[in-house]
Amino acid sequence: MTTSISRPALSRRPAVARTGKSGRARAWVTRAPLLPALVFLIAVTQLPFVATLVISLFDWNSLSPDKRHFTGLSNYASVVTDPALRDSVITTVVLTVAVVLVTVVLGLLFALLLDRTFFGRGMVRTLLITPFLIVPISAALLWKHALYNPEYGLLNGALTWVGDLFGIESMSQPDWISGMPLLAVEAALVWQWTPFMMLILLAGLQSRPAEMMEAARLDGASSWQTFRYLTLPHLRRYLELGVLLGSVYIVQNFDAVFTITSGGLGTANLPYTIYETFYRAHEYGLASAAGVVVVIGTMIIATFALRVVSSLFREEANRA
Amino acid sequence: MSAATTTEPAATGRTPQLPPAARKAGRRSAALGVVAWIVGLAFCLPALWMVLTSLHSEADAATNPPSLAASLTLDGYRQFFGGGGGPTPWPPLINSLSASLFSTVLVLVLALPAAYALSIRRVRKWTDVMFFFLSTKMLPVVAGLLPVYLFAKNAGMLDNIWLLVILYTSMNLPIAVWMMQSFLADVPVSIIEAAQVDGARLPTVLARVVAPVAGPGIAATVLICFIFSWNELLFARVLTGVVAQTAPVYLTGFVTSQGLFLAQLCAASVIVSLPVLAAGYAAQDKLVQGLSLGAVK
Numbered sequence: 001m002t003t004s005i006s007r008p009a010l011s012r013r014p015a016v017a018r019t020g021k022s023g024r025a026r027a028w029v030t031r032a033p034l035l036p037a038l039v040f041l042i043a044v045t046q047l048p049f050v051a052t053l054v055i056s057l058f059d060w061n062s063l064s065p066d067k068r069h070f071t072g073l074s075n076y077a078s079v080v081t082d083p084a085l086r087d088s089v090i091t092t093v094v095l096t097v098a099v100v101l102v103t104v105v106l107g108l109l110f111a112l113l114l115d116r117t118f119f120g121r122g123m124v125r126t127l128l129i130t131p132f133l134i135v136p137i138s139a140a141l142l143w144k145h146a147l148y149n150p151e152y153g154l155l156n157g158a159l160t161w162v163g164d165l166f167g168i169e170s171m172s173q174p175d176w177i178s179g180m181p182l183l184a185v186e187a188a189l190v191w192q193w194t195p196f197m198m199l200i201l202l203a204g205l206q207s208r209p210a211e212m213m214e215a216a217r218l219d220g221a222s223s224w225q226t227f228r229y230l231t232l233p234h235l236r237r238y239l240e241l242g243v244l245l246g247s248v249y250i251v252q253n254f255d256a257v258f259t260i261t262s263g264g265l266g267t268a269n270l271p272y273t274i275y276e277t278f279y280r281a282h283e284y285g286l287a288s289a290a291g292v293v294v295v296i297g298t299m300i301i302a303t304f305a306l307r308v309v310s311s312l313f314r315e316e317a318n319r320a
Numbered sequence: 321m322s323a324a325t326t327t328e329p330a331a332t333g334r335t336p337q338l339p340p341a342a343r344k345a346g347r348r349s350a351a352l353g354v355v356a357w358i359v360g361l362a363f364c365l366p367a368l369w370m371v372l373t374s375l376h377s378e379a380d381a382a383t384n385p386p387s388l389a390a391s392l393t394l395d396g397y398r399q400f401f402g403g404g405g406g407p408t409p410w411p412p413l414i415n416s417l418s419a420s421l422f423s424t425v426l427v428l429v430l431a432l433p434a435a436y437a438l439s440i441r442r443v444r445k446w447t448d449v450m451f452f453f454l455s456t457k458m459l460p461v462v463a464g465l466l467p468v469y470l471f472a473k474n475a476g477m478l479d480n481i482w483l484l485v486i487l488y489t490s491m492n493l494p495i496a497v498w499m500m501q502s503f504l505a506d507v508p509v510s511i512i513e514a515a516q517v518d519g520a521r522l523p524t525v526l527a528r529v530v531a532p533v534a535g536p537g538i539a540a541t542v543l544i545c546f547i548f549s550w551n552e553l554l555f556a557r558v559l560t561g562v563v564a565q566t567a568p569v570y571l572t573g574f575v576t577s578q579g580l581f582l583a584q585l586c587a588a589s590v591i592v593s594l595p596v597l598a599a600g601y602a603a604q605d606k607l608v609q610g611l612s613l614g615a616v617k
Contacts, residue, residue, distance in 0.1 A: 027444070030443050031443050033441075051467035125604075134589070134596070135550065138590075145585055158386075160384050196611060199607060200612055255554075279558060291466070292463065298460050309612075
């Protein structure tokens with residue numbers, strides 16, 4: 001089945017007369033079904049952001065509303081100079097980069113495994129997708145309480161087990177969350193997001209042209225050579241897409257940070273810090289300025305993401 | 321993706337006649353199959369552990385080393401549903417269900433005509449419109465949260481699932497438009513035109529021609545929108561309180577208010593995840609397309 005982009009435009013588009021009243025009326029008839037969705041989306045997503053922009057220019061603490069006044073860009077100056085906020089910017093970057101890189105590598109390995117036929121492949125695929133289908137807050141609670149808990153979590157339980165096996169009485173029982181807080185959050189996120197990367201890369205693997213792979217095999221290319229010179233270049237776009245979308249989703253992560261560490265021990269990322277600044281500290285202006293900073297950061301990533309998406313969009317059109 | 325899952329090796333009976341090289345390749349792929357099974361089970365282990373723990377008594381759940389041989393019980397589930405005289409989870413579960421269902425219906429009502437305008441009776445500059453939809457999805461929700469909160473507070477809409485319905489709709493609308501656009505575009509124009517030549521009017525064309533071809537994709541879109549709404553925590557946590565509390569918010573409060581009952585917590589997590597697991601498995605072929613905002617088929 002083809003996408004429509006490649007089709008000659010004329011066959012799809014009813015002849016829209018470019019001049020005259022009837023032409024304009026017809027254009028509106030064509031446009032009408034689109035309008036409810038557009039108007040709704042502009043009202044619900046763009047207006048609040050404009051409001052955030054405005055609030056970010058005020059010194060506004062909701063606990064002392066009388067003192068609210070215009071301060072220009074000073075909230076932004078605070079965002080940049082406040083060590084806590086600066087730390088959360090760094091945490092966000094570290095968290096996002098680490099999780100995205102590890103999930104892409106793991107996702108690629110899993111996708112390559114699933115790309116072969118073997119007994120029960122559908123079942124293994126289901127197993128590998130499952131972590132992604134656990135409600136994020138449940139997954140975070142699971143990691144915090146059932147796995148990381150120093151007294152009866154699975155991780156330390158398994159250590160005790162191994163200790164018993166080798167006759168070690170006092171097996172070390174690390175406190176995972178306070179010992180390595182950022183790593184603890186990252187591990188839980190990696191677990192949740194690897195299936196996402198795997199699914200995208202699997203789609204990429206399965207869109208490789210079969211005749212190209214066959215030709216390479218007939219020419220006696222080793223599987224490494226096929227991977228290096230055919231599969232990897234073909235996957236490039238899918239890898240880019242996975243990295244960019246993963247970044248856009250993980251930059252915004254709130255559930256895992258909120259649940260596992262409550263932002264403590266240097267794990268507060270920007271979404272969590274903004275939540276705290278506005279929900280607990282009631283610093284509306286400052287929270288809004290931080291929110292605008294997140295948007296700017298996301299927009300930089302998203303510009304690339306949109307470019308990758310649009311090139312995939314066009315590529316598919318050309319293939320058809 | 322769906323095609324590949326069905327291509328199991330069909331020729332097991334023929335193995336003896338295969339040349340040595342192929343037999344070697346067969347052994348290698350069997351070994352890789354074993355590796356894949358081990359990787360799959362190991363990766364899924366935390367989830368399997370959650371299910372196992374949920375079936376243990378509290379005493380057996382909280383042992384170190386873990387007790388694999390402990391007898392199974394449904395006590396955790398009974399407790400979660402208020403068996404021990406505790407609060408029942410029904411109000412938050414019903415809130416989640418209604419917020420997710422209503423917003424999914426609203427998404428469908430808004431996105432389907434839009435997708436129609438972007439694929440079948442196509443508006444001019446339709447790619448620009450598509451990218452506008454997509455760009456709103458990339459705006460971090462946290463940046464719009466405060467104005468929404470202030471608005472809701474002044475309008476008396478805090479702790480109200482209808483506010484969540486509106487927000488979840490805006491959250492899922494771009495994804496739905498993108499996915500449905502690509503599914504509707506799969507309907508061959510020639511069939512639509514042929515039906516119109518035969519005198520079929522728009523409702524007939526939609527019901528007889530478009531729905532059968534694009535229906536499965538639209539169904540998957542609906543499931544994905546449901547999953548995202550069901551999973552949402554940040555909005556629900558900030559904007560709801562007692563009355564409109566959703567299941568994820570209930571789970572976060574569940575731990576602090578009752579101390580920690582591990583088996584019960586795992587049972588709760590299993591129950592809250594069940595609708596998503598069911599929807600996710602049902603939509604798994606189309607899941608990537610939804611998550612990658614329609615960019616990957």
